[in-house]
Amino acid sequence: MIAIVDYNAGNLTSVKLAFQALNCEVEVTQSPATILKADRVIFPGVGAAGASMRHLSELKLIDPIREVIDRGTPFLGICLGTQILFDFSEEDGGTPTLGLLPGRVPRFQPENPFEKVPQIGWNQLKFARTHPVLRGIADMSEFYFVHSYYPAPKQDEIIIGTTSYADVTFASMVAVDNLVATQFHPEKSGRIGLKLLENFVQWTP
Amino acid sequence: MLTKRIIPCLDVINNRVTKGVKFKNNIDLGDPVEMAIMYSNEGCDELVVYDITASAEHRPIDIEMIRSVARSIRIPFAVGGGISTIEDMSRILLAGAEKISVNSLAVKNPSIISEGARAFGSQCIVLGMDPVKTDNLEQCPSGYEITTRGYREHTGIDAVDWARRAEELGAGEIVVNSVDADGTRNGFELTITGLIADAVSVPVVASGGAGCAEHLRDAFSIAHADAAIVAGILHTGHTTIAQLKKELHDAGVPVRMHW
Numbered sequence: 001m002i003a004i005v006d007y008n009a010g011n012l013t014s015v016k017l018a019f020q021a022l023n024c025e026v027e028v029t030q031s032p033a034t035i036l037k038a039d040r041v042i043f044p045g046v047g048a049a050g051a052s053m054r055h056l057s058e059l060k061l062i063d064p065i066r067e068v069i070d071r072g073t074p075f076l077g078i079c080l081g082t083q084i085l086f087d088f089s090e091e092d093g094g095t096p097t098l099g100l101l102p103g104r105v106p107r108f109q110p111e112n113p114f115e116k117v118p119q120i121g122w123n124q125l126k127f128a129r130t131h132p133v134l135r136g137i138a139d140m141s142e143f144y145f146v147h148s149y150y151p152a153p154k155q156d157e158i159i160i161g162t163t164s165y166a167d168v169t170f171a172s173m174v175a176v177d178n179l180v181a182t183q184f185h186p187e188k189s190g191r192i193g194l195k196l197l198e199n200f201v202q203w204t205p
Numbered sequence: 206m207l208t209k210r211i212i213p214c215l216d217v218i219n220n221r222v223t224k225g226v227k228f229k230n231n232i233d234l235g236d237p238v239e240m241a242i243m244y245s246n247e248g249c250d251e252l253v254v255y256d257i258t259a260s261a262e263h264r265p266i267d268i269e270m271i272r273s274v275a276r277s278i279r280i281p282f283a284v285g286g287g288i289s290t291i292e293d294m295s296r297i298l299l300a301g302a303e304k305i306s307v308n309s310l311a312v313k314n315p316s317i318i319s320e321g322a323r324a325f326g327s328q329c330i331v332l333g334m335d336p337v338k339t340d341n342l343e344q345c346p347s348g349y350e351i352t353t354r355g356y357r358e359h360t361g362i363d364a365v366d367w368a369r370r371a372e373e374l375g376a377g378e379i380v381v382n383s384v385d386a387d388g389t390r391n392g393f394e395l396t397i398t399g400l401i402a403d404a405v406s407v408p409v410v411a412s413g414g415a416g417c418a419e420h421l422r423d424a425f426s427i428a429h430a431d432a433a434i435v436a437g438i439l440h441t442g443h444t445t446i447a448q449l450k451k452e453l454h455d456a457g458v459p460v461r462m463h464w
Binding site for chain 1: 206207208209210245250275276279280281298299300301303325326327328329377378402403406407408429431432461462463464
């Protein structure tokens with residue numbers, strides 16, 4: 001069973017539908033027990049870092065998330081889920097986040113007023129490294145993004161792919177051991193996004 | 206580089222996609238789910254589904270149709286028509302839509318924008334607007350006035366003011382659907398689209414008047430639109446999304462080429 005962690009951070013329907021399209025058994029859950037017994041864990045999210053950290057804490061989900069990552073369960077972060085895996089987000093006046101990945105999450109500050117924030121739409125993923133989850137996907141394929149903040153990892157070694165927007169080239173995909181995390185939304189990225197999710201489902205870290 | 210989005214629009218009446226000019230002479234084009242799948246396979250970047258009579262008939266949007274579309278495509282889509290409460294929005298988002306588009310009802314009750322943005326995030330709330338050219342510069346200094354209810358009602362509200370206000374209230378994206386250009390295939394109304402794109406810091410979508418790839422290029426490069434809605438020329442088979450994208454790509458416009 002694949003657990004989709006629901007911490008009141010946005011609409012998870014499209015995440016669920018994408019895994020159902022792959023014929024996976026999925027459960028959208030707030031239950032620590034369900035997350036701990038899942039074969040794979042999806043950590044999605046849309047919204048603000050501050051409120052999300054509060055919800056995670058109130059729902060007592062922080063320890064189960066650490067535990068499944070520590071014990072090697074294949075783990076996929078998406079969008080806000082990815083951002084709050086890092087140490088610190090600039091959002092909401094500065095929010096300390098989970099600290100599972102070293103790095104910060106700053107806001108886009110475009111010089112060009114026509115580069116709007118949030119970034120909304122399809123942008124290219126430029127591969128920095130190969131990863132099993134990218135099997136069968138071409139370098140520079142486009143994925144769907146919706147975000148105002150972006151991951152800035154401390155270590156370049158964890159960067160799997162980058163994307164350029166608003167004068168920065170940021171880490172749009174990172175991975176460490178059993179953890180993969182994307183700033184973009186594979187579940188909304190058409191056939192190519194679904195391929196990434198299918199690779200994740202078949203991946204044995 | 207962020208690509209420019211091409212967004213087909215499906216106007217739905219009684220579970221059928223229709224196309225009319227200014228809401229008149231509607232012709233039946235097909236099943237919304239089948240058309241959503243077709244356009245998604247052809248490489249569209251997003252979709253808009255409007256239940257165009259829901260509002261006039263005072264009935265909720267067809268949720269089963271939204272669910273079927275969500276099950277069938279893996280790209281984002283927005284839903285509009287007859288949305289007047291947070292509960293309506295919640296039902297549509299839980300059915301699998303990415304965004305909610307509000308239009309006439311937001312003019313009457315602007316707090317629906319702020320309530321929606323607070324409940325679901327600004328990225329979910331799209332403001333659609335139907336500006337028309339006006340000589341009433343005293344009330345509407347931009348020269349464009351907001352109309353509502355399928356262009357039937359003039360509001361006396363300046364289009365650029367309304368766009369700024371909607372952004373402040375929390376709209377995450379603004380669709381500028383020109384009444385004057387709609388259905389003409391003579392190109393988007395670049396003036397008002399550009400005025401709004403330059404006045405707000407959220408993405409702006411050009412709508413109404415698409416006739417060929419050059420019109421889209423102009424909306425992106427001259428009017429600074431981030432995306433464009435295309436309907437009639439696709440529905441009638443005059444062109445395809447792949448063809449539009451190829452022409453835009455050849456003209457140096459960044460568009461998504463892998464799908």
